[in-house]
Amino acid sequence: AALYNVDGWGGPYFAVNAAGNISVRPHGSDTLSHQEIDLLKIVKKASDPKSVGGLGLQLPLIVRFPDVLKNRLESLQSAFEYAIQSEGYESHYQGVYPVKCNQDRFVVEDIVKFGSPFRFGLEAGSKPELLLAMSCLCKGNPDALLICNGFKDAEYISLALVANKLSLNTVIVLEQEEEVDLIVDLSKKLCIKPVIGLRAKLRTKHSGHFGSTSGEKGKFGLTTSQILRVVKKLDLAGMLDCLQLLHFHIGSQIPSTALLADGVGEAAQIYCELVRLGANMRVIDIGGGLGIDYDGSKSCDSDISVGYGLEEYATAVVHAVQLVCERRSVKHPVICSESGRAIVSHHSVLIFEAVGMSSVSSAGASVALSADYLAEELSEDYRNLSDAAYRGDYESCLVYTEEMKERCVEQFKQGMVCMEQLAAVDGLCELVRKAVGEGEAVRRYHINLSVFTSVPDAWGIEQVFPIIPIHRLDEKPCVKGVLSDLTCDSDGKIDKFINGESSLPLHEMEGGSYYLGMFLGGAYEEALGGVHNLFGGPSVVRVSQSDGPHSFAVTRAVPGPSCGDVLRVMQHQPELMFETLKHRAQEYVSHDSAAVLASGLARTFDRMPYLVPLSTFDFPDLPAAQ
Numbered sequence: 001a002a003l004y005n006v007d008g009w010g011g012p013y014f015a016v017n018a019a020g021n022i023s024v025r026p027h028g029s030d031t032l033s034h035q036e037i038d039l040l041k042i043v044k045k046a047s048d049p050k051s052v053g054g055l056g057l058q059l060p061l062i063v064r065f066p067d068v069l070k071n072r073l074e075s076l077q078s079a080f081e082y083a084i085q086s087e088g089y090e091s092h093y094q095g096v097y098p099v100k101c102n103q104d105r106f107v108v109e110d111i112v113k114f115g116s117p118f119r120f121g122l123e124a125g126s127k128p129e130l131l132l133a134m135s136c137l138c139k140g141n142p143d144a145l146l147i148c149n150g151f152k153d154a155e156y157i158s159l160a161l162v163a164n165k166l167s168l169n170t171v172i173v174l175e176q177e178e179e180v181d182l183i184v185d186l187s188k189k190l191c192i193k194p195v196i197g198l199r200a201k202l203r204t205k206h207s208g209h210f211g212s213t214s215g216e217k218g219k220f221g222l223t224t225s226q227i228l229r230v231v232k233k234l235d236l237a238g239m240l241d242c243l244q245l246l247h248f249h250i251g252s253q254i255p256s257t258a259l260l261a262d263g264v265g266e267a268a269q270i271y272c273e274l275v276r277l278g279a280n281m282r283v284i285d286i287g288g289g290l291g292i293d294y295d296g297s298k299s300c301d302s303d304i305s306v307g308y309g310l311e312e313y314a315t316a317v318v319h320a321v322q323l324v325c326e327r328r329s330v331k332h333p334v335i336c337s338e339s340g341r342a343i344v345s346h347h348s349v350l351i352f353e354a355v356g357m358s359s360v361s362s363a364g365a366s367v368a369l370s371a372d373y374l375a376e377e378l379s380e381d382y383r384n385l386s387d388a389a390y391r392g393d394y395e396s397c398l399v400y401t402e403e404m405k406e407r408c409v410e411q412f413k414q415g416m417v418c419m420e421q422l423a424a425v426d427g428l429c430e431l432v433r434k435a436v437g438e439g440e441a442v443r444r445y446h447i448n449l450s451v452f453t454s455v456p457d458a459w460g461i462e463q464v465f466p467i468i469p470i471h472r473l474d475e476k477p478c479v480k481g482v483l484s485d486l487t488c489d490s491d492g493k494i495d496k497f498i499n500g501e502s503s504l505p506l507h508e509m510e511g512g513s514y515y516l517g518m519f520l521g522g523a524y525e526e527a528l529g530g531v532h533n534l535f536g537g538p539s540v541v542r543v544s545q546s547d548g549p550h551s552f553a554v555t556r557a558v559p560g561p562s563c564g565d566v567l568r569v570m571q572h573q574p575e576l577m578f579e580t581l582k583h584r585a586q587e588y589v590s591h592d593s594a595a596v597l598a599s600g601l602a603r604t605f606d607r608m609p610y611l612v613p614l615s616t617f618d619f620p621d622l623p624a625a626q
């Protein structure tokens, strides 16, 4: 556990149990009445077709824990309630979940359900997101906010006005100045009085990777003069009372509460100015940015960690708003936040299998080598090397082996050295490097996963997630490895880890399955992933705690997209493709064989594109050759 810093990034949901496996505490470790769940047992139940109740799902697998979502929401809510009470703040907190972080139907429905007691709402940034948010909130608390962000056309604005008409507590947030004209016209046309918010471009800028949307030159929001023009336009239209919310978003992963307080304080000043200008202000929406400590270092100097927890975050926000409002004698606004990463990151774990390993440097050191076996020029190198080894002169050993290898490669290119000799020299070099303790060899672990599909941020922005074996954690890992995925693309690899190194301590693969888990990836990764090489998404199970023998119950199990499904994404027609291949078989092989081939092909169309273990492979036998 210490080697992988599980306690640092995993608490209060993940720990290592006595069996050396990852255990999950979906209600957080403080809730001792709940038993822990052994993650390996979930994987076995989900994937093993032979075990009792085994579901036979193919890996990779996303395991979702709705109880974790509930705990995240409740923890965020109580952090704000505590800050509000202890600071004597005279309004309340009412958060929304930005659905872009994970639009999965069950994730959004769970958030609406679990957040209903405290009026938790949703944020949408596009028309389909708005449609899903509208329909989910029909079952939510009627006071829950529906925040409409993102670039808008007349259709988006009309949809938001319809939401308002359906008694959903909808706020249309202006991202661009032109949107105000559309809102004024359409609301008059449809006779619906809107609630309007505006997104301000703050001067406060966050310097990390995720801060590029902040500051004066950021992509979104209105500048000071645009805000003034919007106020004037609304006033002229007799709609200034519709302007009720101020929104801003400094960027994701805000590193410190100092920066947060700076931004919130600036926004609170704008809020008070809008009150002064006659708007009917009620809500300050501080956007997202509540960060996650991916490496457990609690550092505010990196993109993958943050130097605060939920309580410190909430206190900094409440304090900063209160300070400004009191100075300006403005009534305390409702505080809304749009935390996405902090709500959904912990709730799912991506499980995948290592299916093989190889050495990154040479293929192996097992080929016997002697001077007689080598071409003449190389024999001298070999003798020099032996002499240096006898003298204990390890520096020279390394120099001679490298020279020998270089010469050997040159001779191979000219056809003077055979493949066996080349392999033997490679092996010797590795042996010498190992013997003199030079650069521990890093192995390449082949993983049954597509990085582009399941961990796109590792490829796109070099984001680092905690990735560790989910079992054998009571055994010292004695190998260093990088992870190499299934795609035919050299970028399909993971070679940056939370230990700050380019390799991960891993165990030797001993014939059995070796399962790895990627944690804290519940936000963004699923929606960003693509279908490079036509690998689709993973299978998914939803797991809740139960009183049964394994302390968990699988409440939903969905296989990942099949080969047919991913082909359809690229406009192929799997049914027609199958028919074409079946007819071809009928033309080229016997009637019986054609039927067998067709049934084998049908199975491949139906199965996920990932590697299938030989034990579950079942292509039918062809009839004996005629």
Ligand code: PLP
Pocket: 098, 101, 149, 249, 251, 252, 253, 287, 288, 289, 290, 338, 339, 340, 341, 342, 523
């Ligand atoms: N709100 C807005 C407007 C955003 O652009 C984002 C994401 O970048 C969020 C909320 C969610 O941010 P986070 O996931 O950091 O909480």
